[in-house]
Structures are given as structure tokens and as C-alpha cells.
Amino acid sequence: MTRSSDFFLSRQESTPLIDVLTTLKNKPDAAFYVPGHKRGQGISDSLRYLLGEGVFQADIPELPELGSLFAPDEAMAKAQILASEAFGADRTWFLVNGSTCGIIAAIAATCNPGDKIIVPRNVHQSFIMGLIVSGAVPIFLNPEYDPIWDLTLSITPYSLEKVLKENSDVKAVFLVYPTYHGVCGDIRSIVAITRRYNIPLLVDEAHGAHFKFHDALPPSALSLGADLTVQSTHKVLGAMTQASMLHIQGARIDPQKISQALQLVESTSPSYILLSSLDGARQQMALQGERLLTHTLELAQIAVENIKKIDNLGVLEFTEKRPGFHDLDITRLTVNVTALGISGLEVDDIFREKLQVTAELPMLSHLAFVISIGNTKKDINQLINAFRILNHSFSSSPDLPLSSAPHPLHPSPLKLSPREAFFAPKQSVAIEQCIGKISGELICPYPPGIPVLMPGEIITSEAIAYLKKIQKLGGMITGCTDTNLNKLNIILN
Ligand SMILES: Cc1ncc(COP(=O)(O)O)c(C=O)c1O
Incomplete structure (x- = not known):
């Protein structure tokens, strides 16, 4: 280990927000501040039964030791700096309203009313909300489409450059990387183009917060030069639901504008439980990310190898680069079920009701499963087994224009x-x-x-x-x- 990586790891061991919350949780204090449950003393029995008191004892507002989310100082500032170092950003903001609020803020911080922003049509609805808030005007690009898999892929550098040549007044380019199904486009070439035009590249990396921590995963958007990226830490890492991050690098994004825009879309009473879960998730990935993800990738590989051997099923794999498809995150497992004669939505019902397996994203012709650091070998075996049973119970039926x-x-x-x-x-x-x-x-x-x-x-x-x-x-x-x-x-x- 080099001295600099030694230094990095010893810094990354600390968890400023978790440490302060732990101290405050145990402080014998008469609480005359919000929230009204007063560190768990006032909760209902049903809530106590569901969650215990511990989580409420840590549900503490913006006390001075914690620091403010909107004018970060103290622990809040330290935790975000550590996250920026771990994720490779110049600056990081913790988000308590999911990537949704980060995406809206990213648009509002880079586009004024009437400004043009280029975006793929297969964008998440949060982007459209960002247009409503900011008044920016979209130029939609059709992403590549795979008719066999009924999957939308990424936009191509060629289609982006064509639109940029026709529109000299574009203020930002927005990219989805990876897609919900783990498909990654040619972001390297897209970065080269946006840099040449000196336009900020904003990336919806909601499904890619783990990329930075393992070389066998696609490269992270920041590592390839994106100006801004929004990641749902809660979707793929160990943070709690709604806890996300927004990162920036370079000089094309004004950090003041990001801070101001975030105040439009976030609560003035952010949950420090959610924020501290970001602190913990960051520490875990910085210290153990490679080891944990090696295991996750092994599990994903076992799932792929076994499910693709089952008749009537197809597994989305990356074979070679093609337009809109330059890489695949194999921890996102997509299984095509059309040859079974039922839809992915019906398979999802059978899995949940009878086989104790729940997919992330069932669609007409396929289902996507998120395999993450939280999954175990037992989960994977259950999934493989469920597909074996499914295949046994359904014979293939020719009359299915499901992907039509x-x-x-x-x-x-x-x-x-x-x-x-x-x-x-x-x-x-x-x-x-x-x-x-x-x-x-x-x-x-x-x-x-x-x-x-x-x-x-x-x-x-x-x-x-x-x-x-x-x-x-x-x-x-x-x-x-x-x-x-x-x-x-x-x-x-
Ligand atoms: C591609 C994409 N972007 C953004 C979001 C919004 O993320 P969050 O749920 O963290 O607000 C989602 C949520 O599913 C998504 O799939």
C-alpha cells in the first residue's frame, strides 16, 4: 500500500455525521426542539414495535454540532468532503430527496427559462420535473433501440454532435448513464464532444454509484470527465431510501447555483438519519468497496451462467460495442421471458406470490434484477431456482407478440x-x-x-x-x- 493510499484509507475511516449522532443520541438532554417525538419518547406503540426506539433517538434536527445541509459546517461539511474524495469529485452535496431532487437542481442550476438542453427521450420523469421548475426547453434525442430485447440503449456521440452543430445556443447536455438495465453508452466520446463545445455534461448516474469502486464495473461518469453526476446511493449501495449524492468537477458548473437550486427542492428539515446513512455508505465503499463488489460480481456471474442455461430464457449480455451499448453492468441482471409465453409482469406476480423472489423492474418481455452488496449466495440460488421452476411450469407458446x-x-x-x-x-x-x-x-x-x-x-x-x-x-x-x-x-x- 502506498503512503497516499494509506493516508486516504485512514481519513476515510472516519464518519463525522455518525459520530456526532451517536454522541447526541446518548446525551441526557431535555429536548425542547423538533421533532415532536422527542427522541422516541412520544412515539406510538405500533411504531416502537416496527422500528424500536433507537432510530428515533437518532432522529435529531440540525443541532450546531451536526452542521447545516444548506450552509455546511462542522460534521456535515466534513462528511461531504470525505464523500467527494471517495467518489472522485471536486465537491459533493448530500441529498435527502433522492436523485430526483439532484436532477431537478442540476437543470435549474445550469439552465435559465428558455435555455436549450439536449436529452435522451428515455429520461427519468425527474428530468421533466426539472424542465417544469427551470423553464428549460428540451431537445430530445432518440436513444438507440434494441428491438430483440425491447430495450432502449444510450444516445450516440454522432447523434449528439449533429444536434449541437444545428443548435449553437445549447446550455447543457444531459445523459442517462447507465440505464435502468445497466446499459452504458459511449460516455468517453460524449465527454470529448461536450468539452469541445464547452457545454456542461450532466449525468443521471442514479444506477451507477458503485462504478467507482471496482475495475470490473463500467467506469464512473466522473472518472471519464463528466461535469456533474447525480447518484442514488440508496439504490445500489448501503444508504437508506432517498439518500443520494450530487457531485461536480471542473469549472463549468457554478457550485453556488447548485446550492441555491437544491434549496428549492429539499426540505428545510433534512433527516440526519438519511444523511448519516450516506456517511456510512461512503465509509463502507472507501474501505471495503472492492472486496464487497468482487463478491457481488461473482454472485452476478453465477446468476448469469445458471439462468442462461435454462431453456426458454435469455440473459442480457455484453458481447461487443455497438451504437448506444458500450458496456454493461452485470450486477443488473435482465432476463427475457417471452419464449415462455408469459409477460415479465406475470412472472413477477408468480415469483412474488409463490416463489419468494421479487424483481426490481418487471416489463412486458423481461425482468431486471438488482444484485448488490446486500445480496447473498442464498438469494442467488433462490432466484435461479425460481427460474427453473418457472420454466418447468410454462411451455413455450407461439402466439405471443409480447414485444410488439x-x-x-x-x-x-x-x-x-x-x-x-x-x-x-x-x-x-x-x-x-x-x-x-x-x-x-x-x-x-x-x-x-x-x-x-x-x-x-x-x-x-x-x-x-x-x-x-x-x-x-x-x-x-x-x-x-x-x-x-x-x-x-x-x-x-
Ligand atoms: C434513471 C433514473 N434516474 C433518476 C431516478 C430518481 O432517483 P431517486 O429514486 O433516487 O429519486 C430514478 C429512479 O428510479 C431512475 O431510474
Whole structure:
């Protein structure tokens, strides 16, 4: 071990937020501050039964020793500096409202109302909310699409450069890296382009917070030169749900603007339990990340090898670079089930009800499973076994055009900006009469949260057919005022 890595590890051992919370939790103090449960003394019996008192004793507000999330000093500042060192950033912000708030803030910090931002159409709904908040105007790029897998991939450097040549006034480029299914595009070449044009590259790395800590994973966005990245630490590492990070590097992003924008979208009473879970997750990865991820990668490999041997199943693998697909995170396991004659949504029901396995993302033709540092060999065996039983119970059926309803990612142009559409008066209309009208709602199957219809977009028959199909098969659709999907809110033009 070199002296500098020795120094890094000894610094990374410390957990400033956890240490202060531990001290405060045990302090014999009469609490006359919020929250009202007063360190667990006032909680209901049902909550005590569910969570115990410990978690409430640590549920302490922004006391001076902890430091403020919005003007970081004390432990808060130290914890974020340690995270920036561990994740390879110039500066890091802890987030308590998921990557969702980081993405909205990233857009608001880089784009003024009317500014253009380039973005792939398979973007998460939080990006659209960022457009509504900031008033930025999207230039959508269609990502590459794999019809065999019914999967959207990344945008290509070529398609990005083409749009940049046609639009000299673009203020930011937004990239999803990796996708929900672990697919990584050619971010290296995309960085080269955005640097040449001197435009900030903002990356939704919600599913890639682990990349930095193992060489067998795709490289992290920061290591390849992205200006800003937002990571859902809670999705793939050991932080609690909603705990995420936003990192920046270089001079193209103004840190003051990020801090201001974050205040728009985060609570003034951030949970220090969530924040300290970021502190712990960072320490764990800095000290043990490589070892833990080696094990995770081994588990993922076992799952891939065994599931692909089962008849009628396909496993998404990376064979060679192609447009929109330059790398794959194998801890994201995607299994195609179309040859079994049932949809991924139906498989998910069978798995959950009968086989004690729950997927992350069931879709029409496949299911994605997140394999992370928390999984065990037993989990993997259970998953392999569930697929064996499934294959045994279902014979292949030829009449299945399941992937004949791909995500309709080729939208008609926006008639209104998402912000204009959000604030425009709306009318509720029978869904059959909505084709050709302007959508007033952001409608997504969730997960994955990729909008099928966004405010301001023309409603197409493909979009409605896709939503109906997902609904029929039991998928969850969010964003529509009428949850039965009989009516949609449209904007009259
Ligand atoms: C690609 C992508 N970006 C952003 C988000 C939002 O992340 P969070 O749940 O941490 O707010 C998600 C959530 O699923 C996502 O899949």
C-alpha cells in the first residue's frame, strides 16, 4: 500500500455525521426542539414495535454540532468532503430527496427559462420535473433501440454532435448513464464532444454509484470527465431510501447555483438519519468497496451462467460495442421471458406470490434484477431456482407478440414546453378521443419512470396502446389523474 493510499484509507475511516449522532443520541438532554417525538419518547406503540426506539433517538434536527445541509459546517461539511474524495469529485452535496431532487437542481442550476438542453427521450420523469421548475426547453434525442430485447440503449456521440452543430445556443447536455438495465453508452466520446463545445455534461448516474469502486464495473461518469453526476446511493449501495449524492468537477458548473437550486427542492428539515446513512455508505465503499463488489460480481456471474442455461430464457449480455451499448453492468441482471409465453409482469406476480423472489423492474418481455452488496449466495440460488421452476411450469407458446408493444419513444414534437403545459388549463377527455391532442399530464409506467406521455407532447395511438397493455398486464401507471386510464387530461389548443 502506498503512503497516499494509506493516508486516504485512514481519513476515510472516519464518519463525522455518525459520530456526532451517536454522541447526541446518548446525551441526557431535555429536548425542547423538533421533532415532536422527542427522541422516541412520544412515539406510538405500533411504531416502537416496527422500528424500536433507537432510530428515533437518532432522529435529531440540525443541532450546531451536526452542521447545516444548506450552509455546511462542522460534521456535515466534513462528511461531504470525505464523500467527494471517495467518489472522485471536486465537491459533493448530500441529498435527502433522492436523485430526483439532484436532477431537478442540476437543470435549474445550469439552465435559465428558455435555455436549450439536449436529452435522451428515455429520461427519468425527474428530468421533466426539472424542465417544469427551470423553464428549460428540451431537445430530445432518440436513444438507440434494441428491438430483440425491447430495450432502449444510450444516445450516440454522432447523434449528439449533429444536434449541437444545428443548435449553437445549447446550455447543457444531459445523459442517462447507465440505464435502468445497466446499459452504458459511449460516455468517453460524449465527454470529448461536450468539452469541445464547452457545454456542461450532466449525468443521471442514479444506477451507477458503485462504478467507482471496482475495475470490473463500467467506469464512473466522473472518472471519464463528466461535469456533474447525480447518484442514488440508496439504490445500489448501503444508504437508506432517498439518500443520494450530487457531485461536480471542473469549472463549468457554478457550485453556488447548485446550492441555491437544491434549496428549492429539499426540505428545510433534512433527516440526519438519511444523511448519516450516506456517511456510512461512503465509509463502507472507501474501505471495503472492492472486496464487497468482487463478491457481488461473482454472485452476478453465477446468476448469469445458471439462468442462461435454462431453456426458454435469455440473459442480457455484453458481447461487443455497438451504437448506444458500450458496456454493461452485470450486477443488473435482465432476463427475457417471452419464449415462455408469459409477460415479465406475470412472472413477477408468480415469483412474488409463490416463489419468494421479487424483481426490481418487471416489463412486458423481461425482468431486471438488482444484485448488490446486500445480496447473498442464498438469494442467488433462490432466484435461479425460481427460474427453473418457472420454466418447468410454462411451455413455450407461439402466439405471443409480447414485444410488439415497444415503449413508444419516438414522440411527436412538443407542442408546448413541459412548463407551459404544466401551467395551462386542462380538460379531462375520454382516452379514445385524445389522439392528436396535447397531453397535460406526465404519464409513466413505474418503474422504470420513463414517461410515455409528457406535458406538452402530442398524444399518439402508440402511446395509448402501450399504456393500456401495461395496465392490462398489471403494471403500475403513475401520473394520470384518472388511475383507470379511461380519461386523460389534455390541453385545448
Ligand atoms: C434513471 C433514473 N434516474 C433518476 C431516478 C430518481 O432517483 P431517486 O429514486 O433516487 O429519486 C430514478 C429512479 O428510479 C431512475 O431510474
